[in-house]
Amino acid sequence: MEPHRASGFAQYRALLMKDIRQELRTREMLTSMVVYAVMVLTIYGAALAQVGDTVQVTAFAGGLLWALIIFTSLLGLNRSFAHETESGCLEGILLAPVERPVVFLAKATSNLIFLVAVELLAVPLFFLLFLSGAELASSVPMIILPLAVGTVGVAGVGTLLSTMVIDTRGRDVLLAILFIPVAFPLLYACVSATTIAFMGVEGTFDAFWTACAVAGAYDVIMVAAAWGLYEFVVSA
Amino acid sequence: MAAVATGPVAVVTDASPAVLSLGDSARADAESSSLAPALNADPGATPQTPAASVPAVLARGLVKQFGARRGLDGVDLTLPAGAFLSIFGPNGAGKTTLLSILSLLSRPTRGSLALLGVDALEEPEALRARIGLISHRSMLYGDLTARENLAFFSSLYTGEPDEQRIDELLRLVELDHRRNDLVRTFSRGMQQRLSIARALVNDPALVLLDEPYSGLDPHAAELLDELIERVRPGRTLVMVSHDLAKGFDLCTHALILARSQVVAFVEKDTVDAAAFRDLYLATVGTGVA
Numbered sequence: 001m002e003p004h005r006a007s008g009f010a011q012y013r014a015l016l017m018k019d020i021r022q023e024l025r026t027r028e029m030l031t032s033m034v035v036y037a038v039m040v041l042t043i044y045g046a047a048l049a050q051v052g053d054t055v056q057v058t059a060f061a062g063g064l065l066w067a068l069i070i071f072t073s074l075l076g077l078n079r080s081f082a083h084e085t086e087s088g089c090l091e092g093i094l095l096a097p098v099e100r101p102v103v104f105l106a107k108a109t110s111n112l113i114f115l116v117a118v119e120l121l122a123v124p125l126f127f128l129l130f131l132s133g134a135e136l137a138s139s140v141p142m143i144i145l146p147l148a149v150g151t152v153g154v155a156g157v158g159t160l161l162s163t164m165v166i167d168t169r170g171r172d173v174l175l176a177i178l179f180i181p182v183a184f185p186l187l188y189a190c191v192s193a194t195t196i197a198f199m200g201v202e203g204t205f206d207a208f209w210t211a212c213a214v215a216g217a218y219d220v221i222m223v224a225a226a227w228g229l230y231e232f233v234v235s236a
Numbered sequence: 237m238a239a240v241a242t243g244p245v246a247v248v249t250d251a252s253p254a255v256l257s258l259g260d261s262a263r264a265d266a267e268s269s270s271l272a273p274a275l276n277a278d279p280g281a282t283p284q285t286p287a288a289s290v291p292a293v294l295a296r297g298l299v300k301q302f303g304a305r306r307g308l309d310g311v312d313l314t315l316p317a318g319a320f321l322s323i324f325g326p327n328g329a330g331k332t333t334l335l336s337i338l339s340l341l342s343r344p345t346r347g348s349l350a351l352l353g354v355d356a357l358e359e360p361e362a363l364r365a366r367i368g369l370i371s372h373r374s375m376l377y378g379d380l381t382a383r384e385n386l387a388f389f390s391s392l393y394t395g396e397p398d399e400q401r402i403d404e405l406l407r408l409v410e411l412d413h414r415r416n417d418l419v420r421t422f423s424r425g426m427q428q429r430l431s432i433a434r435a436l437v438n439d440p441a442l443v444l445l446d447e448p449y450s451g452l453d454p455h456a457a458e459l460l461d462e463l464i465e466r467v468r469p470g471r472t473l474v475m476v477s478h479d480l481a482k483g484f485d486l487c488t489h490a491l492i493l494a495r496s497q498v499v500a501f502v503e504k505d506t507v508d509a510a511a512f513r514d515l516y517l518a519t520v521g522t523g524v525a
Binding site for chain 1: 339340341342343361362364365367368369371373374375376377378379380384388392393394395396434438
């Protein structure tokens with residue numbers, strides 16, 4: 001009799017819960033990302049303290065915020081496969097009858113959860129430190145939308161790329177080198193949408209929705225591509 | 237192929253692709269180049285209970301290309317179910333590449349492969365549930381407990397952890413008393429025993445061992461010997477080893493790889509340890525690889 005086979009969802013859940021359990025136990029990824037984010041915010045604070053009210057922070061706050069998110073994410077993404085490679089655990093997973101895209105989806109989901117957890121701390125802190133006195137043009141949902149769409153894309157593309165560089169020398173640097181060009185359309189769209197949401201110049205809200213649509217389309221295309229390519233990536 | 241038979245030992249002097257099954261070469265010839273006999277031998281056989289007549293491993297012309305370099309070059313192999321094959325060879329001979337293909341972690345560039353009567357290149361998913369791999373790397377998460385590790389890998393095969401089997405395996409590898417301890421607190425020997433439990437979590441019919449004795453002290457190696465003997469019944473084992481004496485002692489069949497090719501394949505009954513050592517030195521020790 002054929003032994004009972006696990007469903008793709010059951011395998012996804014097992015992989016995801018394993019990542020969450022491990023991170024909650026070690027807090028390696030979350031701690032390093034939070035410390036890095038706080039450090040960047042401190043540097044931003046020191047720089048902006050020198051200019052006082054002479055510059056309008058909202059004009060470039062979108063760029064600052066996304067720089068914070070991207071580089072914090074890269075740090076976490078680099079750590080996300082550390083446990084899998086240390087003792088050959090990824091091979092152990094690939095030995096099992098698990099569809100490779102399920103492995104990708106589980107890892108991308110756990111990365112997304114950890115990125116959102118850090119953003120829940122870092123983004124309010126960013127607003128508190130630099131935008132507390134500023135008049136923002138948009139409502140909170142319009143500020144959150146590009147953040148949400150962008151974070152999904154960062155987690156998806158970042159997971160694919162961090163798998164690709166898993167066995168390379170200098171993978172920390174290589175991930176950044178690959179990630180920025182590949183994710184550029186997403187980052188450009190998200191920075192544009194966030195800046196428009198902050199500034200709210202008359203007549204630019206069409207551009208906001210266009211940027212969000214571009215970022216959303218990028219997410220769909222890249223996550224679908226990652227889903228299709230993952231078998232090849234982990235077998236190479 | 238220039239094969240020189242010297243008593244019970246065959247020596248292939250030109251390192252050409254060859255399979256020498258001493259004492260049973262006629263069977264190897266009969267199984268020749270097609271997978272069809274193996275695939276059709278017992279269509280009713282379930283994956284967990286392959287018919288004894290179906291070879292556990294039937295490889296023909298396996299080639300693995302890494303850019304310009306050839307990791308495997310036309311490897312043929314026929315291994316009966318229930319056998320214990322030890323694979324020997326110098327560094328870079330292709331042993332780990334062969335094991336990687338047999339474990340379905342890697343696909344050959346060319347050639348055909350049937351494992352347990354199933355075409356491994358056409359139906360790898362069906363086979364993965366029936367193969368276990370024990371490597372010199374533990375494939376265990378240091379920040380999970382012994383039980384959590386086994387539960388995780390069990391879930392990948394059956395959806396929910398098979399708690400009864402996990403308990404049995406922890407008792408088998410004598411780690412029941414450490415079930416709730418983090419794996420990173422285990423000694424190398426304990427990790428290797430737990431790694432055996434991990435590899436058996438899906439009750440595999442084919443168990444692959446990649447230098448499992450690497451880094452173990454003599455006592456831990458002795459424990460591993462015992463464990464291998466205990467898990468052996470009803471399974472086919474393939475082990476890559478650098479330890480000629482131990483590998484030959486455990487096996488029923490032995491294979492020597494050099495320069496990415498099979499240079500000798502013997503049934504243990506047909507050759508003693510000293511003669512096999514001579515064969516190894518004749519094929520490899522002269523700087524073949």
